[in-house]
Amino acid sequence: MTRPTVGLLYNPVSPLLIAQAPDLVEYLGVMPDRLWYDFGPNAQGRRFHRTLGAIDELRRCAEGRLTAGHGIGLSLPSAMPLDEAFVDAVAELAADIGFSWFSEHLSVFITPKGAVPNAQAGLGLPIAYDDEVYGIVAGKAARLRQALGCPIALENGAFFTPVPDPDMTEPQFLNRLHAEGRCETLLDLHNLYVNWRNGGETPEAYIAQLDPAAVIEIHLGGGDDFAGFYMDSHSSLTPEPVWETAFAHVAGFPNLRAITYEFQETYYEDLADGLIPELERMHELAETWAPRRRLAHAG
Amino acid sequence: MLADFQQALADLTASPELCMAVKIDPSLLMRRYQLTDREAGRLEGIVRHPGMACSCMVYRANRLAPLALNTPRLCKALGHDLRAVASDYWADHPQSNVHFYVEADRFCRFVRREIARGRSFGPEVGSALEIESAQVAAALRESHTEAA
Numbered sequence: 001m002t003r004p005t006v007g008l009l010y011n012p013v014s015p016l017l018i019a020q021a022p023d024l025v026e027y028l029g030v031m032p033d034r035l036w037y038d039f040g041p042n043a044q045g046r047r048f049h050r051t052l053g054a055i056d057e058l059r060r061c062a063e064g065r066l067t068a069g070h071g072i073g074l075s076l077p078s079a080m081p082l083d084e085a086f087v088d089a090v091a092e093l094a095a096d097i098g099f100s101w102f103s104e105h106l107s108v109f110i111t112p113k114g115a116v117p118n119a120q121a122g123l124g125l126p127i128a129y130d131d132e133v134y135g136i137v138a139g140k141a142a143r144l145r146q147a148l149g150c151p152i153a154l155e156n157g158a159f160f161t162p163v164p165d166p167d168m169t170e171p172q173f174l175n176r177l178h179a180e181g182r183c184e185t186l187l188d189l190h191n192l193y194v195n196w197r198n199g200g201e202t203p204e205a206y207i208a209q210l211d212p213a214a215v216i217e218i219h220l221g222g223g224d225d226f227a228g229f230y231m232d233s234h235s236s237l238t239p240e241p242v243w244e245t246a247f248a249h250v251a252g253f254p255n256l257r258a259i260t261y262e263f264q265e266t267y268y269e270d271l272a273d274g275l276i277p278e279l280e281r282m283h284e285l286a287e288t289w290a291p292r293r294r295l296a297h298a299g
Numbered sequence: 300m301l302a303d304f305q306q307a308l309a310d311l312t313a314s315p316e317l318c319m320a321v322k323i324d325p326s327l328l329m330r331r332y333q334l335t336d337r338e339a340g341r342l343e344g345i346v347r348h349p350g351m352a353c354s355c356m357v358y359r360a361n362r363l364a365p366l367a368l369n370t371p372r373l374c375k376a377l378g379h380d381l382r383a384v385a386s387d388y389w390a391d392h393p394q395s396n397v398h399f400y401v402e403a404d405r406f407c408r409f410v411r412r413e414i415a416r417g418r419s420f421g422p423e424v425g426s427a428l429e430i431e432s433a434q435v436a437a438a439l440r441e442s443h444t445e446a447a
């Protein structure tokens with residue numbers, strides 16, 4: 001396996017950044033939910049209307065780059081059947097762009113009565129890490145894998161209120177999904193930092209419980225302080241403590257395929273000067289993967 | 300049952316008032332939802348968690364996002380009334396729509412209905428509503444990008 005690729009969660013300003021530094025962006029995480037208008041399951045006529053111009057632009061950017069899908073709308077832990085029309089639409093895009101894997105979130109965005117508002121996947125509802133939810137997630141992940149024909153990963157979320165009285169911890173839940181061949185882990189290191197800043201466990205304690213072989217992608221990103229909490233707003237560069245965690249652990253994830261920076265496009269002007277140095281530092285991070293891995297083999 | 304647990308958690312996150320009511324009388328949960336004792340206990344724990352205030356805040360911010368993005372003049376013209384109008388709108392339409400233009404279009408219709416019912420707002424609201432509701436309606440039509 002080669003070293004992990006470095007890239008971005010694709011947004012409308014990504015083409016500008018790619019034009020400035022084409023060689024620094026090797027990978028694109030693509031959110032299908034942002035490439036169509038969803039008129040809902042009760043739509044009269046066609047439900048998903050694709051933003052065709054944006055998809056053309058994405059196709060151009062995706063040329064010569066690794067891509068994977070990153071969805072919100074499937075809400076795998078929801079206690080309701082998988083939205084098969086949504087799966088079909090994702091499968092069509094996956095085939096069109098050539099996703100190497102597809103990730104979703106380990107949180108609830110859809111309830112039986114409707115959608116949980118999320119301006120940018122900011123707030124999904126936390127889930128109970130128990131056998132019942134495990135069964136739902138594992139079953140849907142397997143179905144999704146079959147429909148898309150590529151590996152599936154689930155991303156750890158940022159939560160202000162974990163669900164008490166769990167049967168297992170979140171890393172144990174993710175480990176079990178990996179061990180039983182259902183899906184892999186997208187480890188968002190900034191989300192670990194958010195949870196720690198808001199009173200949760202340290203990123204170190206979390207990673208110590210996680211099977212490193214499960215991790216196929218990591219997310220970097222930044223947030224800001226608001227009303228006494230630290231928010232996962234994707235408004236800033238990756239904070240220093242998150243870099244420290246990344247440099248301490250990247251070499252230990254043997255199946256890592258991508259290191260991804262996510263930012264909200266409305267902050268592009270504020271971030272502009274910092275984005276290329278951010279990508280350069282991500283390449284330095286990716287370089288730490290191979291040498292230590294060779295050493296591990298030698299040992 | 301799990302579906303009710305998830306719906307209750309969504310409803311609580313949408314409503315600081317419901318959180319407060321549950322804190323005062325936890326049996327309210329069992330009356331409104333079909334929950335196991337464990338699920339009810341988990342919800343009580345969440346409601347008492349200091350982070351719940353933040354979850355509620357982020358929920359409102361995310362629900363406001365499509366309105367602020369697509370009807371910024373209307374939101375500005377509503378000024379201090381925005382808070383109350385948005386709350387009334389959300390009470391009327393408890394489920395958000397993932398299609399931002401559908402959500403903004405519904406909000407414009409709601410404000411128009413409130414005006415028709417005699418609710419009075421600042422002087423700029425009428426003109427802002429006229430301009431932006433037309434823009435949103437046009438964007439909504441254009442979002443039918445493919446043949447039906």
Ligand SMILES: [Fe+2]
Pocket residue numbers: 070105121155
């Ligand atoms: Fe995500």
Ligand SMILES: [Fe+2]
Pocket residue numbers: 155188219262
């Ligand atoms: Fe993320």
